[in-house]
Amino acid sequence: MIIVLWLVVALSVIVHWFYRVNKEYYVLAFFARRVKAKEGKSLEDLAPIATPRFFCGNSFDLYGKNPAEVFQYMRDLAKGFGRSYLQYGMSISHYNVIDAHTTESILNHPNLITKGMAYNFLHPFLKTGVLTSKAKKWHTRRGMLTRTFHFNILNQFQEIFIAESLKFVQEFEDDEISLVSLREPVARFTLNSICETAMGIRLDEMAEKGDRYRENFLMIDECFIRRLRNPLYWGDYFYNIFVARDYDAALKVCHEFSSEIIAKRRILLETELEYRRATQTADDDLCVPRGKPFAMLDTLICAEKDGLIDHSGICEEVDTLVAEGHDTTAVGLTFGLMNMSIYGEEQELCYQEIQEHIEDDLSNLNLNQLSKLKHLEYFLKETMRLYPAVPMLARQAVQETELPNGLILPKCSQINIHVFDIHRNPKYWDEPEEFRPERFLPDNCQKRHPYAYIPFSAGQRNCLGQKYAMQEMKTLLVVILKKFKILPVIDPKSIVFQTGITLRTQNEIKVKFVKRKVSS
């Protein structure tokens, strides 16, 4: 009897304690500190909480799901709530944002510049380069790289984009009709382009190594999603014990590829600098581009000579630029070509515009001429609306942070900005699933919230390569459209998306290239 009494007392103490603690913490999610609402506001009105799948808050909601199911799960939550919502898992609160107003306040908030936890999953690959680094390191690296995306430098890259685009079409020129599975040739084009422009190295002699890099890059993508789905692998401890070794070989291939590029460029740059020293005038700065294309990598090597970065820092940035610079544009081009095939009338408009502004002899094609292709620009923008290469951005609160909407995020809160859902949110887009490039005519953009369209993110940590990306994508499309008519093979409704580092699909995206008749 006494034991039962003691048990009842102990139970009431626990329940009482549980209740008290639970006001601050979401106990079942392993003590996740709760998000609060500013006085006078209701938390439920500001952000509903997603119902957990298991008893530990939302910790295991993604567990056991395949990449397509993870993608669909996030879309279902966004559709179900129709507004930004909260989750609690593994002692952390997660704020999922699907509206433009909140996105604007987050991307411009001084406390929210640090990237979210998901970027830690990229550390074994990219370490802490500009994409993943924080605080002062990020600031220095960002400053260093920003100058390398200057208009004059991008204009010098045009010759390379044209040459690589011609190489791309050459593969299909012998046949009247080619059935093209886009992933491989498009990713080869974008990898060749980033290596030759930003790194100053042609992959011709390293073609086989480039192929292996791309294969192994996909393995790293698989590792990313494996960590995302299983919260036990969010931290490094269990990841290092149970998972890391499965990806050692893939990481080694990718790191060796970038190291070889750096070693080759060091030799080429030294030869170039020796020549410059011999012909130097009094006010010449050796490390400022003069006439010849100056690779972005050269800026980093020169900064190393000034003690601003070391060899491992250069490796981080090369890994980041090669990965980010080839994979994202490959996604954009794949969906761009798919949309050209599906929307024949839009393709024809782009083709007519190209014929009007761009000569068949492409040697004079430059940035000014590309800027005349307005319809092509709207076409690409609409493609990136429906198929954003980076479907989710993540940030974390380095300290307790109050947002303008009245939500108070505790320290370490994770913020996921679901670009995919914002881009299809009916609040900003009429019939969001429809492909309509005219949405981007200047008049049609005026009334839209500027953060309803953020394929390149926005604010301080926006994409450094967005002009580069548009230039590269437009050039390949110009060259392809001049040579081929593109016909559809797949129905866009059949596409099964997958979560990955960038937007992935379960199905192969294919089109048909039909040779255009040469007009006499």
Ligand code: HEM
């Ligand atoms: C269609 C092509 C591209 C898309 C859609 C895209 C998108 C993005 C987005 C959304 C971010 C922000 C990521 C975040 O906040 O977490 C980003 C960052 C970045 N992008 Fe891109 N990108 C593209 C192409 C490129 C290219 C070609 C390069 C380089 C040549 C590049 C270099 C970078 C870098 C260095 C960052 C990190 C910026 C920072 O954190 O300060 N991107 N990109």
